[in-house]
Amino acid sequence: MIKLADIAEQAGVSESTASRALANSPRISAVKRELIQRIALEAGYTVNQVARNLRVQSTKTLGLVIPEITNPFFPRLVQLIADSAIGAGYRLQLHLSGVSQESEGDCLAALREQRVDGVILVTSENGLVAREALSQMVAFGVPAVLLGWVSGEPPVDMVFGNDATGGYLVAKHFTDLGHRRVAILGAVPHRGPFDRLVGFRKGLMETPGVTEIVVPARTNEEVRLGIDHLLGLDKPPTAIFAYQDSLAAMACRCLRQSCVSIPEEISVVGFDNLELGTYLCPQLTTVDLSMEQMASCAVETLLGRLKTPSFRGGPNQIVIPPQLFVRESTSRPRSTQSIKKTPCEGASHCACD
Amino acid sequence: MIKLADIAEQAGVSESTASRALANSPRISAVKRELIQRIALEAGYTVNQVARNLRVQSTKTLGLVIPEITNPFFPRLVQLIADSAIGAGYRLQLHLSGVSQESEGDCLAALREQRVDGVILVTSENGLVAREALSQMVAFGVPAVLLGWVSGEPPVDMVFGNDATGGYLVAKHFTDLGHRRVAILGAVPHRGPFDRLVGFRKGLMETPGVTEIVVPARTNEEVRLGIDHLLGLDKPPTAIFAYQDSLAAMACRCLRQSCVSIPEEISVVGFDNLELGTYLCPQLTTVDLSMEQMASCAVETLLGRLKTPSFRGGPNQIVIPPQLFVRESTSRPRSTQSIKKTPCEGASHCACD
DNA sequence: TCAAGTATTGCAATCGATTGCGCAAATGAG
DNA sequence: CTCATTTGCGCAATCGATTGCAATACTTGA
Structure with missing residues (x-):
C-alpha cells in the first residue's frame, strides 16, 4: 500500500x-x-489513519454500545446518533453488548483499546452492568454518556426518557376513556422513580376504583400465556398497557388469534412509538420519547465533554419528556360484561367486511 | 493514559x-x-491498539457497509455478520452509505484510511455505485465481498439470493391458487437475470391467460396511490406481489383502510421474511432467503481471501436459494367479480367479530 | 549593496507498540 | 573443569504519519 x-x-x-x-x-x-x-x-x-491517529493522539471516533440491533427500537437510534456524530466530524464504532449484557464490559474494553475519543453507552433493561469498567474509563479521561436509566448514582452524564410521565399519560388515557380494570404487560420495573409503572400507577390512583393486574412477559410464549391468563379471568381487563411496542405487537397477535377485537373488547397501548406500531391492525396507540432528542442530546453532551475536558462538573442528567400518540388501538370499553371466550370460526385473521 | x-x-x-x-x-x-x-x-x-495496529500492519477489523440501518431488513443481517466476524476474531466497523448511496464511495474511502483488513459491502437497490472505488480497493490488496446483486461483471466475490427463483415460487403459488390477474408492487427491476420479476414472470407464463400489472412504488404515498389505482381498475388484480415485506406491510395497511379484506378479496405476498410480516394482520406469506447463510457465506468468503491473499482465482459467486413461507395473506380468489369499492362504515380497523 | 523580514522547505523527534537478533546466564554433557 | 546448548532477556529498528524548530531562499526598503 x-x-x-x-x-x-x-x-x-x-x-x-x-x-x-x-x-x-x-x-x-x-x-x-x-x-x-x-x-x-x-x-x-x-x-493511513492508524499511523495518523497514533501521532495526533486522537481517533476522531466515538464508541456506541447498544444491547442488540435486532430489537426494532435501536436501529433508528443508531441512525440518528450516527448522523449527529458524522455531522460533528466523528466516526462511529458500533458494539453490540448482547441482550444478556455479559459482554458490556468487553465492549468497553475494546473501545478503550481502540482509543476512541468518547463513548455512548445505551443500557439494556438490566441497567448498567459494567459500572466498574465505565468508571475506570472515565477515570482514564475517556468521556462517556449513558443513554437510558441506571439505578444508583450514575458515574457519568446521562440522558433518558421520563418514562414515569409516559406511564402516567397512558393511565390517564385509560381512565379518561372509562377503563377500570387494566393490565400491565411487560418486564418488572427497573427504572426506579422514572419507571413506566411508577407513573402509570400514580395515574391510576387519581381515579378511585381502578384495579390493576401485572403480567410479566418478555418472550412470545410468555405473552401468549399472559394473554390467555388475562382472558381466562372472571373479569378480564378492558385495557392492556404493554411495556414496549414490540410486546404490544405480540399481544395484538395473540388477541387476534383468540378472536378478541381491539379496541372494542380490549384496548392496547404500547411504548416507544416504533414504526411497527403503524403497521399493526389496528394502528397502535403508544408513547413517544423523541428519539431525535435523545440522540442529539447524547452526542452533544459527549462532544461538550470532549471540547472542554477540564469541565469536570458533576454528571448531568437530561430527561426527555414523553408524548402520547393516540391511534386506533384504544377506545372506551364496550361494556362491563366479560369477553366471549368461544373461538370464532373461519379465518383467523382480521377483515373489515 | x-x-x-x-x-x-x-x-x-x-x-x-x-x-x-x-x-x-x-x-x-x-x-x-x-x-x-x-x-x-x-x-x-x-x-493501545492503534499503535499495535500500526506495528503489526493489520487491524483485525472488517468494514461493513450497508445502505441504511432503519430498513428492517438490515439489523438482523448486521447482527449475524457481527456474530460471524467476532467469532473469527475480527471487529466490525459499520458504515451507513445512505439510501441515496452518494456516500458509498466515502464509506469505502474511510474504511481504506482505517486500514480495515477486509470489506463487506451490501448493495442497495441501485446496485453497486462505487464500483471504481471498490476495484481500486481490491487492487490495493484489501479483499472485499459484495452482498446483493450488481449489474455487469462484479469486480469481487459476491453472494446474493436467487431472487428469480423466489419470484418464480410466488408466481406458482399464485397460479396454483387460481389467480389470473396479479399485480407487482415495487421498484423497477434491477437485478438482471436474478431479479424477482424475471422469475415471477417466468412462473406466470407457465399458466396461460394470466395478466400482470406493474405498479412502481417505494414510499408510503406511492403505495397508497398504487393501491388506489389497482382498486380503481375495471378488473382489479386478485393478488399482489410486493417486492419487499415492508412494501407489503404498507400495502396491507392501505388495503385495510380501503376496507379490502386480505386474502379474501386480494392475496398479498412479500419478500424477505422479516419478523414484521408475522405481526401483520393477516400474517404475511413471503419469500425467505436464509440470512444466516448470507451472513456466514459472506464472512467466510472474506476470511478465505484474507488467509490466502495469494489465491487470486476469479471472483466467486455464491447464490442462496429461496424458500416460500405460506402464511395467512394468500388464498384462492373468492370470485371473479370486482371488488366492492364502497367504503365500509364504522371502525376502520380489523376485527374478527 | 546590505540588513531585515518573510515565505518555503527540511530535519528529526515523536506517538506506543512488536520483534529479529544478539548477548549473557544457566544448564548439561563429557 | 570446559565447552556446547538452552533459556531468558534487552537493544534497537520499525510501522506511517505530524509538527516544532531551524535553515534556506527570496523580497523589500534604505
Whole structure:
C-alpha cells in the first residue's frame, strides 16, 4: 500500500512538505501544493489513519454500545446518533453488548483499546452492568454518556426518557376513556422513580376504583400465556398497557388469534412509538420519547465533554419528556360484561367486511 | 493514559519483555510473566491498539457497509455478520452509505484510511455505485465481498439470493391458487437475470391467460396511490406481489383502510421474511432467503481471501436459494367479480367479530 | 549593496507498540 | 573443569504519519 514517503519522493519533496500540502497548509506554495495533491490523487494515496491517529493522539471516533440491533427500537437510534456524530466530524464504532449484557464490559474494553475519543453507552433493561469498567474509563479521561436509566448514582452524564410521565399519560388515557380494570404487560420495573409503572400507577390512583393486574412477559410464549391468563379471568381487563411496542405487537397477535377485537373488547397501548406500531391492525396507540432528542442530546453532551475536558462538573442528567400518540388501538370499553371466550370460526385473521 | 513503558518500568524489565509477557510468550519465565500481568492488571493497562495496529500492519477489523440501518431488513443481517466476524476474531466497523448511496464511495474511502483488513459491502437497490472505488480497493490488496446483486461483471466475490427463483415460487403459488390477474408492487427491476420479476414472470407464463400489472412504488404515498389505482381498475388484480415485506406491510395497511379484506378479496405476498410480516394482520406469506447463510457465506468468503491473499482465482459467486413461507395473506380468489369499492362504515380497523 | 523580514522547505523527534537478533546466564554433557 | 546448548532477556529498528524548530531562499526598503 502506497504511503506518504512515496508521494513525497515522486514529488521530489520531503515528507513534511507532502504532509502539509495534503493538509492544505498555507505554508506550502500553491504550485507545490497542487502538484503534490495531484500526485497523491493519481497514485490513489489515502492517509493511513492508524499511523495518523497514533501521532495526533486522537481517533476522531466515538464508541456506541447498544444491547442488540435486532430489537426494532435501536436501529433508528443508531441512525440518528450516527448522523449527529458524522455531522460533528466523528466516526462511529458500533458494539453490540448482547441482550444478556455479559459482554458490556468487553465492549468497553475494546473501545478503550481502540482509543476512541468518547463513548455512548445505551443500557439494556438490566441497567448498567459494567459500572466498574465505565468508571475506570472515565477515570482514564475517556468521556462517556449513558443513554437510558441506571439505578444508583450514575458515574457519568446521562440522558433518558421520563418514562414515569409516559406511564402516567397512558393511565390517564385509560381512565379518561372509562377503563377500570387494566393490565400491565411487560418486564418488572427497573427504572426506579422514572419507571413506566411508577407513573402509570400514580395515574391510576387519581381515579378511585381502578384495579390493576401485572403480567410479566418478555418472550412470545410468555405473552401468549399472559394473554390467555388475562382472558381466562372472571373479569378480564378492558385495557392492556404493554411495556414496549414490540410486546404490544405480540399481544395484538395473540388477541387476534383468540378472536378478541381491539379496541372494542380490549384496548392496547404500547411504548416507544416504533414504526411497527403503524403497521399493526389496528394502528397502535403508544408513547413517544423523541428519539431525535435523545440522540442529539447524547452526542452533544459527549462532544461538550470532549471540547472542554477540564469541565469536570458533576454528571448531568437530561430527561426527555414523553408524548402520547393516540391511534386506533384504544377506545372506551364496550361494556362491563366479560369477553366471549368461544373461538370464532373461519379465518383467523382480521377483515373489515 | 498508561502505556507499556510504564508497566515495564514498574516491573523493572524492558519493554520487549513486558510486551512478550502480556502476549503470553513462552520465552518469558513464568514468574516474570505473572508479575508483569499482575502489574498491568492492577494499573488498568490496556494495549493501545492503534499503535499495535500500526506495528503489526493489520487491524483485525472488517468494514461493513450497508445502505441504511432503519430498513428492517438490515439489523438482523448486521447482527449475524457481527456474530460471524467476532467469532473469527475480527471487529466490525459499520458504515451507513445512505439510501441515496452518494456516500458509498466515502464509506469505502474511510474504511481504506482505517486500514480495515477486509470489506463487506451490501448493495442497495441501485446496485453497486462505487464500483471504481471498490476495484481500486481490491487492487490495493484489501479483499472485499459484495452482498446483493450488481449489474455487469462484479469486480469481487459476491453472494446474493436467487431472487428469480423466489419470484418464480410466488408466481406458482399464485397460479396454483387460481389467480389470473396479479399485480407487482415495487421498484423497477434491477437485478438482471436474478431479479424477482424475471422469475415471477417466468412462473406466470407457465399458466396461460394470466395478466400482470406493474405498479412502481417505494414510499408510503406511492403505495397508497398504487393501491388506489389497482382498486380503481375495471378488473382489479386478485393478488399482489410486493417486492419487499415492508412494501407489503404498507400495502396491507392501505388495503385495510380501503376496507379490502386480505386474502379474501386480494392475496398479498412479500419478500424477505422479516419478523414484521408475522405481526401483520393477516400474517404475511413471503419469500425467505436464509440470512444466516448470507451472513456466514459472506464472512467466510472474506476470511478465505484474507488467509490466502495469494489465491487470486476469479471472483466467486455464491447464490442462496429461496424458500416460500405460506402464511395467512394468500388464498384462492373468492370470485371473479370486482371488488366492492364502497367504503365500509364504522371502525376502520380489523376485527374478527 | 546590505540588513531585515518573510515565505518555503527540511530535519528529526515523536506517538506506543512488536520483534529479529544478539548477548549473557544457566544448564548439561563429557 | 570446559565447552556446547538452552533459556531468558534487552537493544534497537520499525510501522506511517505530524509538527516544532531551524535553515534556506527570496523580497523589500534604505
